[in-house]
Structure formats: C-alpha cells, structure tokens
Amino acid sequence: MKTLLVRLLNALAQGVHVLQRSRAVKAALAAIVVLAIVLAALARPAHNEDTTVYTVLVRDITATTIGRYVRVTGRLMPEAAYQTQMTVLGVALRGGRFIPMLGEGAYDPLFVLDQNLPPLPESGAPVTLIGRIVPGAGQQPTYYLEVGDPPDIALMNSLARLGLVVLVGLVAASGLIWYVRRADYALGLPFATPAPVSGAPALLWFGGVGRLYGDVALRQEPANFTPSRAEALFSSARQPGAWTVICRRLLSADTTVVATRYGALPAARIEFEDERGLRRRAVLATRDVPARDALIEALRFVGLHGS
Numbered sequence: 001m002k003t004l005l006v007r008l009l010n011a012l013a014q015g016v017h018v019l020q021r022s023r024a025v026k027a028a029l030a031a032i033v034v035l036a037i038v039l040a041a042l043a044r045p046a047h048n049e050d051t052t053v054y055t056v057l058v059r060d061i062t063a064t065t066i067g068r069y070v071r072v073t074g075r076l077m078p079e080a081a082y083q084t085q086m087t088v089l090g091v092a093l094r095g096g097r098f099i100p101m102l103g104e105g106a107y108d109p110l111f112v113l114d115q116n117l118p119p120l121p122e123s124g125a126p127v128t129l130i131g132r133i134v135p136g137a138g139q140q141p142t143y144y145l146e147v148g149d150p151p152d153i154a155l156m157n158s159l160a161r162l163g164l165v166v167l168v169g170l171v172a173a174s175g176l177i178w179y180v181r182r183a184d185y186a187l188g189l190p191f192a193t194p195a196p197v198s199g200a201p202a203l204l205w206f207g208g209v210g211r212l213y214g215d216v217a218l219r220q221e222p223a224n225f226t227p228s229r230a231e232a233l234f235s236s237a238r239q240p241g242a243w244t245v246i247c248r249r250l251l252s253a254d255t256t257v258v259a260t261r262y263g264a265l266p267a268a269r270i271e272f273e274d275e276r277g278l279r280r281r282a283v284l285a286t287r288d289v290p291a292r293d294a295l296i297e298a299l300r301f302v303g304l305h306g307s
Helices: 002-020 022-040 153-182 288-299
Strands: 053-055 070-075 084-090 090-103 109-112 127-135 143-147 203-208 218-225 232-238 244-247 247-260 263-273 279-286
Touching: 002 153, 002 218, 002 247, 002 263, 022 153, 053 244, 070 109, 084 143, 109 127, 153 279, 203 263, 218 247, 218 288, 244 279, 279 288
Parallel strands: 053 070, 109 143
Antiparallel strands: 070 090, 070 127, 084 090, 090 109, 127 143, 203 218, 203 279, 218 232, 232 244, 247 263, 263 279
C-alpha cells in the first residue's frame, strides 16, 4: 500500500511538472475555463420565464401578449415589407426588415422580423410561425414577432450546472497545481520510512535552475554536489555544464521524505541565497538518511549558514 502511494504521488507530481511546461495544455485549459464560464452563465430561473407556446390568431395579438411565445398562422406579404434605417455622419445604415402578416378576421397586420424565417411559399399560401412577441423601439413596430423556438430552460440549467462543476474542478486543480509547484514537484511523505529501490542516484535535485537557464524547473534530476568554504555548487550529473546552481548561504533546511521514481527517499527542503543574493528554494533527495544529514552538515560547514 505504501509503495502504491509513493507511485501515485510521484506520478501526480510528474504529471503537473509535464503539464506546466506544455503551452498547448495551458491554452486548452484557458479555453475550458472560458467555455465553463459561458455554460455557467446560461443558468436561468425556470419560474421567471414563460416558455409555453400559445396558439393564437393574428387578430388576437395585442400589446398584452408581449413577451409570450406564440404559434400564429397567416399570409406574409414580402412586397409590403419595410426597412428601418438611420443616418450616421451622412452614411445611411440599414436596420431590421419587417414583413406584415395578415390572418383571418385581422384588420391590422402583425409585423414579423425578417430573420430565421422558413422558405416562404410563392403562391402566398398561409404559413405557421413560432416566435416571441417583442416590443419595438424607434422606427420599429410597436410590437413584432421574432421567429424562434423558446429556450430549453432545463437543458440550459443542466449545462450551467456542468459548467459550474467544471469551474469548481478547475479551481481545485489550480490549488493542487499551486501546492505541487510550491513543493518544488517533490511531494512529501513526512510519516513514511525511507524505502529507496536499488539504482537510486546519490543526489536528486528538485527546483528551478535560475534565469540563466530559462527559469526551468527540474524534477528528480541527478545532481553533483561540490562544496567549498565560499560556496556550494549543484550541477547536472547527466550532462556536465547543462546547468549549475550556486548556493552562497544556507538559510534553512527541513528534513522530510519525498516520493520519487526510485521510491520514498530521505530529503531536505532548503532555502538559500544564490550568488546574486536572491532567496531560492530546492529539494535535495539522497539515497539514505546519513547521506542527507551529511549533505546538510556540509552546507553549514562551508559557512553558508549564518554570518
């Protein structure tokens, strides 16, 4: 069970480390956030909007039906349509086009906005339209029919709940990512007993390597440790010269056990000043506890702790 926990924590830290370095993943997450916000914004109180479609006659549509969805049948007269327009700085801008509809017993036409209309019969036969009665303004009719089916409130609220769940999940994931990054991608097992597997390197580096190397954060990278009285050097054990971190003064060192691909290794979370006097963090994992303690003592011995 402990071995499985170590593997899971190591896989989690490794996954976050890989995702943090992928621009494609970051762009995808940003797109998911935007989509989730849009979905969450769809939430609408079902009791505040009447989405029932009422079957009415053209003659029965008045100002009292504004805001309702209706099913109405009549003859459209495109030849009698009129276009709203306005002039801005001498330029004529066209607005909506309204087509009158006449029905049985109707003396006044119902104007229909020329949008989302189905193909109209050439013979002038009656058509049945479903839409919402909308109040007009300015050059528009007092009220008119805007063709379109009523929204599915239940579906919209379901999508809104989905968006909210996704947002909550993303917030939780962001908190987890922040914690893993704060831990320098070395998740601790403070109450575990170190249980390294064979083949573990003498020293593993967790943390950033500085601006000189593009502010890259490395994880469980085999490292060399070279102390002197003036400074201590941590460098790549795989590719000499690939990166080097200089520690001028040790500020603090806390012992722990961290999950790695080599098992649960003893480690030290250190804070130190680099050659520029900047405060830095890192995690140093070793094969065994004596090696870890010796590493901390070596840092202190070379005068990097205190004045």
